[in-house]
Amino acid sequence: MTGGRPEVPVAVIGAGPRGLAVLGQLLAALGPGGPWEGTAAAVHLVEPEEAGAGRVWSPHQPAGLLMNTLAGHATAFPDASVRTPGPRLTGPTLLEWSREHHETGPLEPWEHPGRALMGRYLHWAYGEMLRRAPAGVRVVRHRTRATALARTPDGGLRVTLENGDGPLAVGAVVLATGHTDQREGPGDRELTGFAARHGLVRLPPGYPHEAALDRLEPGAEVLVRGLALNFFDQLTLLTSGRGGRFTQHPDGTPRYLPSGREPRIVAGSGRGVPYLARGQAPGAMPRGHRLRHFTGEHLERLLARGPGGVDFRTEVWPLIAREAGAAWYATALRL
Known part of the structure; x- marks a missing residue:
């Protein structure tokens, strides 16, 4: 009260x-x-x-x-x-x-x-x-x-x-639970068991800053499965996070100076190609995208139906996909 x-x-x-x-x-x-x-x-x-x-x-x-x-x-x-x-x-x-x-x-x-x-x-x-x-x-x-x-x-x-x-x-x-953990599946259990039987260290998927990376010895060969965003974070923690640093060669190309505390990283994925690095153009912000398909008018019409009156898969997702495609092709044509 x-x-x-x-x-x-x-x-x-x-x-x-x-x-x-x-x-x-x-x-x-x-x-x-x-x-x-x-x-x-x-x-x-x-x-x-x-x-x-x-x-x-x-x-x-x-x-x-x-x-x-x-x-x-x-x-x-x-x-x-x-x-x-x-x-x-x-x-x-x-x-x-x-x-x-x-x-x-x-x-x-x-x-x-x-x-x-x-x-x-x-x-x-x-x-x-x-x-x-x-x-x-x-x-x-x-x-x-x-x-x-x-x-x-x-x-x-x-x-x-x-x-x-x-x-x-x-x-x-x-x-508002955000990212949630996944339960360990059969494939994960198989890998965990294999590592235990052979005296290996296996770190399950998760947030990089929570991973027990200190269990990975300097110079040890470490397999990394996946080349997406988590891969770059793990790579950062195992290189510059262990005292390595980046400088430049005289021609301007990057050079990595190891600390000697890094493991030897062998990385791969089903696609075999890492994501592109984060883009950065000093002094400039990326161009905004003007909505063409998922506009305010479309949104108002969907909201007017009330709770439960809109099917995401058939009515909302196509608008999002169309909008993303328009932005992608406009950028590709400009570049």
């Missing part, structure tokens, strides 16, 4: 960037000028890692692991381009925040910042949202995992927490 008013309990499961965005919109809707202004509410935020950053954007990961997004495109707060009813909880972009808080040297819009930097910004944004929470609204932090969600006989929802607190009885739940 708040001032004699019953609280409306809701839960947000996951407090990475998506859960943070949901929290910001909830607080704005419950605040001055919002559609639920004056409503007493308890927002239960369930997240075992740093609130705002979550697991992927851990502020404690190595600085050499970079975002795929450019600094000039990253923000935790909506701006005027976001079409949402009611007020917005606005705030600084990553660039503005980093300059104000002197987090790094000059961060340029076209650079790929470190994920740890983004994590510190997101965690700060969480604290800023709490500071600006409207009167009568409580944000209750649960630093644990949600393990079950069930409907109760009275039509409510019950959230079971891993640490035994609760369960939480709420009227609504937002699932």
Whole structure:
């Protein structure tokens, strides 16, 4: 109860960037000028890692692991381009925040910042949202995992927490779980068993900054399966992360100076070709793409049908694929 008013309990499961965005919109809707202004509410935020950053954007990961997004495109707060009813909880972009808080040297819009930097910004944004929470609204932090969600006989929802607190009885739940782990399949179990029988080290798939790479001895031959984004992160941690550094030959081509602590990496994939490196054009931002197929008009027509009235596979995905194709071919023709 708040001032004699019953609280409306809701839960947000996951407090990475998506859960943070949901929290910001909830607080704005419950605040001055919002559609639920004056409503007493308890927002239960369930997240075992740093609130705002979550697991992927851990502020404690190595600085050499970079975002795929450019600094000039990253923000935790909506701006005027976001079409949402009611007020917005606005705030600084990553660039503005980093300059104000002197987090790094000059961060340029076209650079790929470190994920740890983004994590510190997101965690700060969480604290800023709490500071600006409207009167009568409580944000209750649960630093644990949600393990079950069930409907109760009275039509409510019950959230079971891993640490035994609760369960939480709420009227609504937002699932913002982001990237989730996969259970080990037969192929993974076979590889794990093979490694154990032959005295080898096997590191299962996962987030690079959580991998036990210190188990890999300097000079040991290490097989890496896959050449996508995780591969580049693992390569970074096993090279420059172990004291190696990059310089240039007199002709400008790159040169790697090993520290002697690196393993010998043998990498491959079904495709056999690594992804292209992150593009960077100092002094210039990539051209934006003007929507041609998935336009606001299309979106309005789909939203007008109400919940459950749109089939993603046959009506939404084709528009996305058409838009991506238009952007790709326009770029290919220009280059």
